[in-house]
Structures are given as C-alpha cells and as structure tokens.
Amino acid sequence: xxxxxxxxxxxxxxxxxxxxxxxxxxxxxxxxxxxxxxxxxxxxxxxxxxxxxxxxxxxxxxxxxxxxxxxxxxxxxxxxxxxxxxxxxxxxxxxxxxxxxxxxxxxxxxxxxxxxxxxxxxxxxxxxxxxxxxxxxxxxxxxxxxxxxxxxxxxxxxxxxxxxxxxxxxxxxxxxxxxxxxxxxxxxxxxxxxxxxxxxxxxxxxxxxxxxxxxxxxxxxxxxxxxxxxxxxxxxxxxxxxxxxxxxxxxxxxxxxxxxxxxxxxxxxxxxxxxxxxxxxxxxxxxxxxxxxxxxxxxxxxxxxxxxxxxxxxxxxxxxxxxxxxxxxxxxxxxxx
Amino acid sequence: xxxxxxxxxxxxxxxxxxxxxxxxxxxxxxxxxxxxxxxxxxxxxxxxxxxxxxxxxxxxxxxxxxxxxxxxxxxxxxxxxxxxxxxxxxxxxxxxxxxxxxxxxxxxxxxxxxxxxxxxxxxxxxxxxxxxxxxxxxxxxxxxxxxxxxxxxxxxxxxxxxxxxxxxxxxxxxxxxxxxxxxxxxxxxxxxxxxxxxxxxxxxxxxxxxxxxxxxxxxxxxxxxxxxxxxxxxxxxxxxxxxxxxxxxxxxxxxxxxxxxxxxxxxxxxxxxxxxxxxxxxxxxxxxxxxxxxxxxxxxxxxxxxxxxxxxxxxxxxxxxxxxxxxxxxxxxxxxx
Numbered sequence: 001x002x003x004x005x006x007x008x009x010x011x012x013x014x015x016x017x018x019x020x021x022x023x024x025x026x027x028x029x030x031x032x033x034x035x036x037x038x039x040x041x042x043x044x045x046x047x048x049x050x051x052x053x054x055x056x057x058x059x060x061x062x063x064x065x066x067x068x069x070x071x072x073x074x075x076x077x078x079x080x081x082x083x084x085x086x087x088x089x090x091x092x093x094x095x096x097x098x099x100x101x102x103x104x105x106x107x108x109x110x111x112x113x114x115x116x117x118x119x120x121x122x123x124x125x126x127x128x129x130x131x132x133x134x135x136x137x138x139x140x141x142x143x144x145x146x147x148x149x150x151x152x153x154x155x156x157x158x159x160x161x162x163x164x165x166x167x168x169x170x171x172x173x174x175x176x177x178x179x180x181x182x183x184x185x186x187x188x189x190x191x192x193x194x195x196x197x198x199x200x201x202x203x204x205x206x207x208x209x210x211x212x213x214x215x216x217x218x219x220x221x222x223x224x225x226x227x228x229x230x231x232x233x234x235x236x237x238x239x240x241x242x243x244x245x246x247x248x249x250x251x252x253x254x255x256x257x258x259x260x261x262x263x264x265x266x267x268x269x270x271x272x273x274x275x276x277x278x279x280x281x282x283x284x285x286x287x288x289x290x291x292x293x294x295x296x297x298x299x300x301x302x303x304x305x306x307x308x309x310x311x312x313x314x315x316x317x318x319x320x321x322x323x324x325x326x327x328x329x330x331x332x333x334x335x336x337x
Numbered sequence: 338x339x340x341x342x343x344x345x346x347x348x349x350x351x352x353x354x355x356x357x358x359x360x361x362x363x364x365x366x367x368x369x370x371x372x373x374x375x376x377x378x379x380x381x382x383x384x385x386x387x388x389x390x391x392x393x394x395x396x397x398x399x400x401x402x403x404x405x406x407x408x409x410x411x412x413x414x415x416x417x418x419x420x421x422x423x424x425x426x427x428x429x430x431x432x433x434x435x436x437x438x439x440x441x442x443x444x445x446x447x448x449x450x451x452x453x454x455x456x457x458x459x460x461x462x463x464x465x466x467x468x469x470x471x472x473x474x475x476x477x478x479x480x481x482x483x484x485x486x487x488x489x490x491x492x493x494x495x496x497x498x499x500x501x502x503x504x505x506x507x508x509x510x511x512x513x514x515x516x517x518x519x520x521x522x523x524x525x526x527x528x529x530x531x532x533x534x535x536x537x538x539x540x541x542x543x544x545x546x547x548x549x550x551x552x553x554x555x556x557x558x559x560x561x562x563x564x565x566x567x568x569x570x571x572x573x574x575x576x577x578x579x580x581x582x583x584x585x586x587x588x589x590x591x592x593x594x595x596x597x598x599x600x601x602x603x604x605x606x607x608x609x610x611x612x613x614x615x616x617x618x619x620x621x622x623x624x625x626x627x628x629x630x631x632x633x634x635x636x637x638x639x640x641x642x643x644x645x646x647x648x649x650x651x652x653x654x655x656x657x658x659x660x661x662x663x664x665x666x667x668x669x670x671x672x673x674x
Contacts, residue, residue: 026497028518031504092459096452115433118455119499122429125462126492133486145482149470155463160363162456167368181365 002327006059009072013058016080018042020131024123035120036127039091039108046105053103056332057082057194063328064198064212067314067321075201077134078147082194084128085151089158091121096166139201147197154193161185168252172271176257180221188220199314211314218307219329225300226333228253232284233293245280254299255292263290304333339664343396346409350395353417355379357468361460372457373464376428376445383442390440393669394419394531400665401535401549404658412538414471415484419531421465422488426495428458433503476538484534491530498522505589509608513594517558525557536651548651555644556666562637563670565590569621570630582617591636592629600627641670 017040025033038044041052058079065075093099094107095117101107109117132151135144164182168174195216199209231237231246232255238245246253259266266286269275275283287293308326315322354377362370375381378389395416402412430436431444432454438444446454469488472481501519505511532553536546568574568583569592575582583590596603603623606612612620624630645663652659 024493026493026522028522029497029500032497032500092455096455113503114451115503116500118429118433119496119503121455122458122462122499123493123496125459126489126496129466129485130489130493133482133489136482141479141482145470145473145478148466148485152463152467152470156361156363156460156467159456159460159463160366160369162459163366163369163453166450166452166456185363185365 002324002331005063005066005324009059009062010055012073012076013055013062013079013083014052016076016131017083020080020084020127024127024130032116032120032123035108035112035116036124038111039087039102039120039124041103044105051103051105055083057086057190059328060191060194060216061198061201063325064195064216065202066198067325068199068202068204068208068212071202072198074135074138075198077131077138078197078201081128081131081147081151082190082197084124084131085155085158086190088121088124088128089162091117091124093162095121096162135201143200147200150193150196150200154189157185157189159185161187161189173260174252174257176254176261179252179254179257183221183224184217187224188217191220191223192217204314208314211310214310215307215314215325215329218303218310219332222300222303222307222333225254225296225303226335228255229293229296229300230335232256232287238281238284245275245277245284247275247280247283248277250274255287255296258292258295259287259290262292263287266290266292300333304329339661339668342400342403342661346396346399347392349410349413350392350399350416350420351389353413353468354420357417357421357464361464361467369453369457369460372445372449372453373461375448376424376439376457376461378440381442388440388442392420394423394527396665397528397531397553398535398538400662401532401553402539403535404652404662405536405539405541405545405549408539409535411472411475412535414468414475415534415538418465418468418484418488419527419534421461421468422492422495423527425458425461425465426499428454428461430499432458433499472538480537484537487530487533487537491526494522494526496522498524498526510597511589511594513591513598516589516591516594520558520561521554524561525554528557528560529554541651545651548647551647552644552651552662552666555640555647556669559637559640559644559670562591562633562640563672565592566630566633566637567672569593569624575618575621582614582621584612584617584620585614587611592624592633595629595632596624596627599629600624603627603629637670641666 021033021036021040034043041047041049061075061079061082062072066072090102091108094102095109095114099107100110108120112120129148129151132144132147135147161182161184165186168178168182192213193216195212196209199212204212228246231251231253236244246256256270260270263286266283269283307329311322311326312319358370358373358377371380378384378386398412398416398419399409403409427439428445431439432446432451436444437447445457449457466485466488469481469484472484498519498521502523505515505519529550530553533546533550536549541549565583568588568590573581583593593607597607600623603620606620644666648659648663649656
C-alpha cells in the first residue's frame, strides 16, 4: 500500500519541481537553470533516479496531508518547496564541507566553481519560497502566508545547525548535550517542517499540526542517531569499506561524544589524531565496551517511540489514518546502510 | 526638506532592522547573530555610520510609500527586507569576488571563513523574507503575500545578474548589449523592487506601482552607468589613486565595452593583458577619443530622463508628491566619487 502510494506521488513531485524551475527561469541565464537541473538529477552525466535522491521530504509533506484530510495533491507546492530547501542546503553544504561527490556525481561547485555554486544555491533558495506561492491557488492565501512562515522558521534552524556543525569542527572536546541543537537544526527541523506543512495544507488543527511536527522532528533525530550508529557499526563501516567509517573521517557523532565523556582510553586515542582504517575495528570495540553502542541504540529507540507517540496524539480519533506514516518511519529506521 | 525627512527615517530603519535580527536570533548561535550585526555595521571594530552604508534602498521604499499616501511608517517591514536582501547579496558577493574589504572593514568571510560566511548570508536571506511578515500587521495579509512575490522576483533577477557577472569574467570579448541584462539584475532590479514595494504598502494602483518600479530600475541603471564613468574619468580614477581605475581592475564596464566595439587601438591594448596605473591616463584618453565617454554620459542622461518620466507618469494627478524622489535621484546622480 505504502509503496503504491509513493509510486503515485513521486512523478507528481517531479512534475511540480519542474514547473517551479521552469517558471522561475530567466531569459539570460540558461546555464544557471542547467546547474539546478543537474543538481536535481535531471540532466548531465549520471542523471536519473539515483542522482535525484529519494525525495523523502516531499513524500513526508504529501503523506502528512493525506493522513489528515486525504487530499494530498493540494500540498504539492509545499512538497516542492521543502525539496528545494533541502537541495539548496546541499549545494551550499558541499562547498562548506569541500565535498566533491554527491549522490555519485561531481558536486555543483566542482563542475562550475565555488562562486557560481554559491549563486546557484541562492537561486534555489528563492525558488523554494516561490514554490509556496502556488498554495494560494491550491489551498488559500492564508495558507500560503502561513506556510512561508513555517518554512522561514525551518531555515533559521537549518542555518543555526549548520553554524554549529562548522563551529564544532574547530573544537577538540564537545559534550553530548552539544550534539542536540546541531542535529535538531541540520536534520530534524526540516523533517518537522515537512510534516507541519502537510498538515497545514490539509487544514489540520493547531494541536494536530504541533503533533505532526513533533513526529517529524523525532523521526529526524532518530534517523540521525541511527545514521551515527551505522557510521561506526554498520557493515560498510566495519568491513572492507572501512574508509566509510565515521571514525576515519573524524566526525563528532553521538557515539564518539559518548566515548569522549565516558572512556579515558577512547579519549586519549581520539586526541592523538586521525584514526586509520586499520584501527577502525578495535576502536569500534572500545566504544562498544564503554557503552557507546548501547547508549546510541537506546537513544534511537526512545526517539522512535517519541515520534510514534506524537503520531498517535495527532490522530486520536482514528489512528488508522497514520498507518502509512508509521510504516514509512519504520522503513526509514530499519535501513542497514 | 529631503534631508530632514531622511534624518527622520534613518533611525526608524535601524530600529526595524534590529527588531528583525533580534526576533530571528536562535538560542545556540549567538556568534552567528554577531556576524550579521557586524556586517550591518553595528558592532565590532569600525562599527558606526560609515560601516552601515547609506541605507539608500530602505529610504527608497519609505520615500516611495510617502509619495503615494503619506504613510511611510507602515512600509518599514519592507524597508528592512530590501536592506537585508542587499546585505545578504554583499556577504555572498564578497566571497565570490574574493573582496577583503567592505565599507572600510574586513569582510565577513575574511573574519570567519568562507563556510561560515556562506551560512551567514543564507541566514540574512531568510531574515529578509521574515521581515516582510510584519506587513501583515502594518498593512494587510494580502500585502505581505504580494510583497513576498515582488521580493522573490527581485531575487531571481539578482542571481541572474550575478550569474552573468561571474560568467563575463571568463570571456575575452563582450558586446555592449551583454551589459544590460547584467546590470539590470545586479543593480536595477532591487532599486525597482524598492520603489514597487513602497508603492504596494501605500496602496498604489497597479499602473502607479509599475511606473514606480520603472523609475527605480532606470535610476539604478543610470546610477550604474555613472559609476562606470567615474571608474575611468572620476577624480580618484584619473589622479593619484589611479589603482581605483576600473581600467586597472579589468572591469568590463560600459565604456570598456564601447571601446572594444569601436576602437581598434583600445581593443588591441585590452587584449594584450593587464593595464597598469601608469597607462590609465593615456588609455582613458583613447577611450574618450573613440567616443566612449560621450556615449556613456549620454546613456546616463537618457536613463535619468526615462526615470524622471516614469515618476511623472506615476504621479500624474499631483507631481509635487514626487518632489522628494526626484530630489533624491538628482543627488544620487550628481555624486563625484
């Protein structure tokens, strides 16, 4: 059922995105539009579903709207907007992190230079807000205005999260508490915003909107914590592809922060400098022994439970309406890579 | 009279800007807010009126509103928004152009690094749209929504102009025609948007709004063309400070494009590579002889006339309402440096 609905929604999301990119294109900058279409996975070498990503965020918007009043089509402008915000932030993140590959292809800045990539991101940022205008037709002017407010709050949280992420790279020690505002901003805020926007477009009550956002935020946090677990104990991290371990990249993920706070052996090794692929198994073992793995998994479990509780409270009258959302949550949180 | 009104408006603009920056500040990123306050000229070494810039754009919004219905205070949210868009674009421009100094002080990227500066610009972009929300209280929800649409169009033009500016750096030859879409996007679109937003907040008719925008756009173009004239024949360019000549920086300004199209001597010299400070006087002379200076000045004159005509058509009923705007235009277009 979920997959069938998703297969119905995905082409409509692409259609709405294309409409926005075309309607906002300007007469003298065809190449700029081309950069955006490349980043969205539609053209250039390697274009196709892999390069497009999973469109999780727009799907959350539409599934949220569908759960509330069944009419997901009218939320399509909001679905396009969140995907554009997500992709704008990726274009800029890739410059900030000096990442050369995104979804298997060279990043925008690698292909067109940093200056043009900053500008391409700025263009897509504008397009995200432009996309919301169409809610005036599909729902109402009040909804368009309120949606823009919701998206602005998300963006303020996103840039706070990104600020913290960049700032954290510069420090040696970080407490476990410092982790939460960063991932709240970088991951959870947008997922919460997706759910809230879907509800908004479907005339959810204020309480329901609040619960939907809480579901999205906790889903985002749980997703990030599990991603951190995969980054150290996942198959790719532990086996042959051990360069994929977060221990090698030096990422200050949740298990690492737990280890820094609770294991003297781990802390000493961490402070000595870069961990090599060869050490990855041993150090993952040290972290497991000090309780970092158990802590990470139980944290993910608690967050998942919080997310599902929020869903229950959003659909008190008839929890069966939320079945696709809880199914999607379970799919997202059971991935192995 | 004009100066007296401006002195009344300026503190209100700063107040509105501060309100936006404070209301959108987030709990875990005080340093990020600090970057924005630094860039706006409020804090850090060298803070003060010089570092703040002239706030021309918000003044245009308020003078436009005042000319239409007298009530400029209710346009303050739009005034803040355009200044934030202008400053967001400066933060990113400075990275793109590798400019180290802005209004006499180190640029944001020089102080906090490129990654944080990109993020600071993104934050200010969001704040610009946030600022418009308050129009819902001061004017009406419909106005807030329409203002957001106007600002989005401006941003799409801005990024097109920036795209062209960056792209033009990579090419040797450029036609005179190629100049217009670039400066229309980079300079004229925002000034046009300022005038239109002011009119919108003051309930201007659609025709009046259109004429107001036309005034702003042509004022912007005239301003840019005169800036290009100053860049070659202005005092600073011709005398001791000849490193300030656009000929030395290699800028593809309007007189240069005229010279490339009309003077074989100039074209040959231009193609041979960087012009030195010592050559500046001679080459300015060559450009003058081929007609580049006369062309530039008469173009500026025509654009100024077009701007003033648009103003007349905006205030057919009572042109005296537009007197402050035409006075400001004349002030802006008579500067010598």
